[in-house]
Amino acid sequence: MSQRITALFALLLLLVPAAQAELRIEITQGVSEAVPIAVVPFAYAGEGRPALDLAAVIDGDLASSGRFAPMDRRDMVAQPTRPDEVRLEDWRLLKTDILVIGQLSPLDGERYSVEFHVFDVFRGEPLMAFSVTAAAGNLRGAAHRIADMIFERLTGVPGVFSTRIAYVTVDRAGERNRYRLWLADADGARQTAIAESGQPIMSPSWSPDGRRVAYVSFESGVSRIFVQEVATGQREVVSDQPGINSAPAWSPDGRKLALVLGGADGNLDIYVLSLDSRRLLRVTQHPAIDTEPDWAPDGRSLYFTSDRAGRPQVYRVSLDGDAPRRVTFEGVYNARPRISPDGSQLAVVHNDRGNFRIGLFDLSRGSLRILSEGRQDESPSFAPNGSMIIYATREGSRGVLAATSTDGRVKQRIATTEGEVREPVWSPYPR
Numbered sequence: 069m070s071q072r073i074t075a076l077f078a079l080l081l082l083l084v085p086a087a088q089a090e091l092r093i094e095i096t097q098g099v100s101e102a103v104p105i106a107v108v109p110f111a112y113a114g115e116g117r118p119a120l121d122l123a124a125v126i127d128g129d130l131a132s133s134g135r136f137a138p139m140d141r142r143d144m145v146a147q148p149t150r151p152d153e154v155r156l157e158d159w160r161l162l163k164t165d166i167l168v169i170g171q172l173s174p175l176d177g178e179r180y181s182v183e184f185h186v187f188d189v190f191r192g193e194p195l196m197a198f199s200v201t202a203a204a205g206n207l208r209g210a211a212h213r214i215a216d217m218i219f220e221r222l223t224g225v226p227g228v229f230s231t232r233i234a235y236v237t238v239d240r241a242g243e244r245n246r247y248r249l250w251l252a253d254a255d256g257a258r259q260t261a262i263a264e265s266g267q268p269i270m271s272p273s274w275s276p277d278g279r280r281v282a283y284v285s286f287e288s289g290v291s292r293i294f295v296q297e298v299a300t301g302q303r304e305v306v307s308d309q310p311g312i313n314s315a316p317a318w319s320p321d322g323r324k325l326a327l328v329l330g331g332a333d334g335n336l337d338i339y340v341l342s343l344d345s346r347r348l349l350r351v352t353q354h355p356a357i358d359t360e361p362d363w364a365p366d367g368r369s370l371y372f373t374s375d376r377a378g379r380p381q382v383y384r385v386s387l388d389g390d391a392p393r394r395v396t397f398e399g400v401y402n403a404r405p406r407i408s409p410d411g412s413q414l415a416v417v418h419n420d421r422g423n424f425r426i427g428l429f430d431l432s433r434g435s436l437r438i439l440s441e442g443r444q445d446e447s448p449s450f451a452p453n454g455s456m457i458i459y460a461t462r463e464g465s466r467g468v469l470a471a472t473s474t475d476g477r478v479k480q481r482i483a484t485t486e487g488e489v490r491e492p493v494w495s496p497y498p499r
């Protein structure tokens with residue numbers, strides 16, 4: 069039987085109502101010195117204004133960072149759209165530090181130009197002026213890019229509003245469950261279900277270019293690892309070894325997958341699969357459980373969870389054949405390691421006095437800091453700029469998502485309108 073499954077499967081999934089997985093993001097904690105900012109509604113230089121309010125998307129993105137406090141439109145003394153209409157003294161009286169104005173102009177029936185200006189009200193000077201071109205069907209993407217540019221100009225840190233997240237939802241109907249794998253913008257908009265099954269779907273993982281997603285599905289009654297193209301929906305089984313196939317993780321070059329296999333005896337070990345040749349390299353060989361691999365940024369070693377010392381701890385193993393080396397020692401439980409983009413820190417699930425919480429482990433100092441406050445937090449995933457971590461948690465008996473900044477100053481709660489959510493993973497920057 070051919071292992072390649074056509075895009076028809078994914079196209080049928082697009083008929084699933086997105087409302088079932090609609091995400092709502094709520095800032096539960098922001099920085100105390102959040103910057104006052106005013107994002108004025110953008111003008112439209114044409115007929116038949118598009119339905120999307122670009123300024124509202126930009127406003128929402130900046131607010132969701134927890135580092136900016138946008139002004140309510142009802143409090144705006146004016147709504148300038150060109151630099152010559154701006155009177156900074158008026159905004160200074162309203163104690164606004166940053167002003168954003170803009171204009172949307174049609175180029176043809178398929179494209180728009182978005183021009184925007186950012187002013188430092190406090191200093192009384194322009195900060196940036198730029199224009200972007202966007203397809204008619206991707207104005208929301210243009211708004212996210214503008215928010216990224218503004219965020220980076222004001223903070224010095226690249227924004228992540230143009231990125232996406234993947235996550236799994238479970239809808240329970242009596243004794244039957246329905247599992248779906250979704251992709252959405254970082255703000256929860258534009259949800260798309262790319263896989264659906266009455267059997268578990270788990271462990272989504274983005275390729276480094278953001279164009280493919282690997283995941284585990286039990287839809288045939290056994291675990292298999294799929295790789296699916298985001299744009300076309302075409303997918304392929306890449307691992308269906310006897311026994312357990314789980315926990316895929318992309319190599320930094322996108323040519324390999326680290327994964328966990330367990331044969332007839334069920335013993336779990338780490339392997340690396342070459343996607344071109346389909347050759348398997350066994351990385352660990354131990355009677356203990358070795359699982360949850362994640363690649364070091366240099367692509368030459370893996371971090372993973374093992375209970376070979378009696379309790380789950382994080383280890384690092386070189387692909388050159390060296391013996392695994394234990395990394396974490398603080399506490400009795402550290403699992404699900406995820407390396408930061410710069411390779412300096414590990415996000416882990418840590419047993420904190422009986423509560424499973426997200427911890428941040430500094431690899432150079434060997435110190436651990438607890439970031440989350442739940443009782444059953446799991447599945448951490450770094451944003452591509454390294455400033456935020458998204459994770460799964462429990463709210464009563466229901467699974468929801470949450471996010472925290474790596475400095476612990478900003479916290480978000482992310483819930484769906486129906487079902488429960490689990491296993492979030494943040495995409496890389498789009499290429």
